[in-house]
Amino acid sequence: xxxxxxxxxxxxxxxxxxxxxxxxxxxxxxxxxxxxxxxxxxxxxxxxxxxxxxxxxxxxxxxxxxxxxxxxxxxxxxxxxxxxxxxxxxxxxxxxxxxxxxxxxxxxxxxxxxxxxxxxxxxxxxxxxxxxxxx
Amino acid sequence: xxxxxxxxxxxxxxxxxxxxxxxxxxxxxxxxxxxxxxxxxxxxxxxxxxxxxxxxxxxxxxxxxxxxxxxxxxxxxxxxxxxxxxxxxxxxxxxxxxxxxxx
Numbered sequence: 001x002x003x004x005x006x007x008x009x010x011x012x013x014x015x016x017x018x019x020x021x022x023x024x025x026x027x028x029x030x031x032x033x034x035x036x037x038x039x040x041x042x043x044x045x046x047x048x049x050x051x052x053x054x055x056x057x058x059x060x061x062x063x064x065x066x067x068x069x070x071x072x073x074x075x076x077x078x079x080x081x082x083x084x085x086x087x088x089x090x091x092x093x094x095x096x097x098x099x100x101x102x103x104x105x106x107x108x109x110x111x112x113x114x115x116x117x118x119x120x121x122x123x124x125x126x127x128x129x130x131x132x133x134x135x
Numbered sequence: 136x137x138x139x140x141x142x143x144x145x146x147x148x149x150x151x152x153x154x155x156x157x158x159x160x161x162x163x164x165x166x167x168x169x170x171x172x173x174x175x176x177x178x179x180x181x182x183x184x185x186x187x188x189x190x191x192x193x194x195x196x197x198x199x200x201x202x203x204x205x206x207x208x209x210x211x212x213x214x215x216x217x218x219x220x221x222x223x224x225x226x227x228x229x230x231x232x233x234x235x236x237x238x
Contacts, residue, residue, distance in 0.1 A: 036144075037137045043144035051151060070158030074151050081147030088143070129163040 004059055008117065011110065012052045012059070015079050019049035035089045044082055051078020066128060073121040080114025083107045 022028045022045030032041050055075025062068030087107040090100050220230055 036140045040137070040140045040144045043141070043148060047144060047147045047151065050148075054151070054155070066162050067159070070155065074155040074158065077154055078147060078151040081143075081150060085140070085143050085147065089140070125158070125161075129161070 009056070009059060011113075012056045012075070012079065015048055015052035015082075016056065019045050019052060023049050029086070031089055031093050031095070032086065035093050044085055047078045047085075048082040051075045051080075051082060055079060066125070069121050069125050069128070073118050073125070076114045076118040076121070080111045080118065083111035083114065087111060 022041065027033055028041050028045060032044060036044065052075060054071045055078075058068045058071030058073075058075060062071060084107075087104055090104045090107065223230060
């Protein structure tokens with residue numbers, strides 16, 4: 001029986017929904033547009049969109065296959081990296097720390113969770129390779 | 136500062152691309168691939184065992200045929216013995232008991 005993590009699916013779907021307007025040229029988060037150059041905001045949106053799409057595809061469509069693991073890991077690196085950049089922008093934008101601590105901690109936690117899960121997928125891929133090689 | 140953020144975004148996109156490509160390239164070989172790599176000796180041994188199995192099957196068939204023929208001969212001999220026993224009794228003779236251990 002295939003068991004997908006519903007929390008992971010929900011958060012990746014939320015990331016996909018959040019990235020959509022950026023790609024369509026709509027204004028992104030205010031703190032990003034105020035701090036980053038336009039091309040970096042678009043790149044951030046692309047990282048979020050491709051990352052969440054790849055990871056969702058890996059989790060939902062190719063779950064437990066080698067290609068599914070590759071897609072999930074790559075996607076999570078994109079989403080985690082985007083969340084880490086958002087966290088960094090929040091910290092360096094000169095806002096009052098008490099005003100941004102909730103949003104900043106959410107993004108830091110999301111980035112950590114994505115990278116943690118990417119590490120777990122890497123371990124699974126290593127085990128997969130060892131089993132296939134008969135070692 | 137802008138350059139730093141551009142590099143950070145580019146690094147994220149690059150890491151996605153690199154892990155994607157390296158992941159696809161590092162796909163482990165299937166068990167069937169390994170079997171193909173070993174096919175030289177493995178196939179020769181498989182043929183040897185298959186030939187031996189065929190020979191053993193033919194021998195078993197021959198043995199079964201011979202056993203059936205022997206059983207038919209035994210049945211015929213038993214019927215012949217019964218006929219001889221009746222003939223001996225009809226002529227007033229008797230049948231001595233078989234020696235121990237022959238029945």
